[in-house]
Amino acid sequence: MQKPVFTLKLIESKMLSSKVRHFSFQIVDNPEFTFLPGQFISLHFNKKDGQPIKRSYSIASIHGDETNLDFAATFVDNGPGTEFLFNLQPADTVLASGPYGKLILKDRDILPKRYIFIGTGTGITPYRSMLNKIADNLNNQNHSTLILQGVQNPDDLLYASDFLKLTEKFNNYEFRAYYSRYKNKLSKQYEFTGYIQNSFSDIKLDNSNDVIYLCGNPYMIEEIVGILKTLEFNPKSILREKYYSKKSST
Numbered sequence: 197m198q199k200p201v202f203t204l205k206l207i208e209s210k211m212l213s214s215k216v217r218h219f220s221f222q223i224v225d226n227p228e229f230t231f232l233p234g235q236f237i238s239l240h241f242n243k244k245d246g247q248p249i250k251r252s253y254s255i256a257s258i259h260g261d262e263t264n265l266d267f268a269a270t271f272v273d274n275g276p277g278t279e280f281l282f283n284l285q286p287a288d289t290v291l292a293s294g295p296y297g298k299l300i301l302k303d304r305d306i307l308p309k310r311y312i313f314i315g316t317g318t319g320i321t322p323y324r325s326m327l328n329k330i331a332d333n334l335n336n337q338n339h340s341t342l343i344l345q346g347v348q349n350p351d352d353l354l355y356a357s358d359f360l361k362l363t364e365k366f367n368n369y370e371f372r373a374y375y376s377r378y379k380n381k382l383s384k385q386y387e388f389t390g391y392i393q394n395s396f397s398d399i400k401l402d403n404s405n406d407v408i409y410l411c412g413n414p415y416m417i418e419e420i421v422g423i424l425k426t427l428e429f430n431p432k433s434i435l436r437e438k439y440y441s442k443k444s445s446t
C-alpha cells in the first residue's frame with residue numbers, strides 16, 4: 197500500500213560532528229503518523245535542475261519519548277540530498293513519506309538470548325530510536341544487548357550519551373565504540389580502536405543465541421555477513437540495511 201505524503205517543518209538542526217548534522221522536524225499535516233523503532237522516512241524534493249528525487253533517512257527520535265521527527269545526515273560531497281538538507285533553515289518545509297523498513301525489533305515473546313546492534317556512521321541512529329524498547333527487553337535477565345558503533349575518530353561518535361545511559365541501569369547491556377583511524381591512547385572503558393570486526397574475538401558470536409542487526413556502510417555489512425556465514429548463522433538471525441550500494445560509491 198502506498199504511504200501518504202506529508203509535510204515536515206524544520207524546527208532546528210545542529211552539527212553532531214564535523215560531518216553529521218542532526219535535524220528535528222515537526223510533522224505538519226499527518227497527525228496519524230506512527231513508526232516502529234528502526235524504520236526510515238523518505239524526503240521528496242527537487243534537485244537544483246528541478247528534477248524530483250527522494251532520499252531516505254533513518255528515524256533517530258527515541259520511540260516513546262519523541263516530540264519531533266529527528267534524523268541525522270552525513271555530509272556527502274556534491275550530493276543533491278546533502279545540498280538540500282544542509283541548506284534548510286528553521287521553518288522551511290519538505291515533503292516526506294513513510295515510515296518504511298524492516299530493520300525493526302522482533303516481538304518480545306521471541307526475544308533472542310542476545311541482540312547485537314552494529315552501525316557505522318549514521319547507521320547507528322535506528323538503534324537510538326529503539327532505546328526504550330531495548331531497555332524494556334533488558335528487564336529480562338535471560339537476554340542481553342550489545343551495541344557496537346563504528347566511526348573514524350572519537351569526535352565522530354553519535355548520540356554516545358544516549359547509548360551509555362543504559363549501562364548505568366543494566367548489567368546485561370554493553371555499548372562499545374570502535375575508532376578505525378584513531379591511534380592515540382584511549383581513556384574510556386567503552387572505547388576500542390580498529391574496525392567493529394575487531395570485537396568478534398572477545399564477544400564470542402554464537403549462531404544459536406545471537407540476532408545481529410547491521411546498518412550503514414555496505415562494505416562493513418558485506419564483510420560482517422561473510423563472517424557470520426562462515427560461523428553458520430541462520431540468515432533469519434541477520435537483519436541489514438545498507439545506506440548506499442557499493443557500486444554507486446566507486
Ligand SMILES: Cc1cc2nc3c(=O)[nH]c(=O)nc-3n(C[C@H](O)[C@H](O)[C@H](O)COP(=O)(O)OP(=O)(O)OC[C@H]3O[C@@H](n4cnc5c(N)ncnc54)[C@H](O)[C@@H]3O)c2cc1C
Binds near residue numbers: 439445
Ligand atoms: C534505507 C536508507 C536509510 C538511510 N538513512 C540515512 C541516514 O539516517 N543518514 C544518512 O546520512 N544517510 C542515510 N541514507 C543515505 C541517504 O538516503 C542519502 O543517500 C545520503 O544522505 C546522501 O544523499 P546525497 O543525495 O547527498 O548523495 P547521493 O547521491 O545519495 O550519494 C552520493 C554518494 O555518497 C555516498 N554516500 C551516500 N550516503 C552516505 C552516507 N550516509 N555516508 C557516507 N557516504 C554516503 C555513496 O557513495 C553515494 O554513492 C539512507 C539510505 C537508505 C537507503
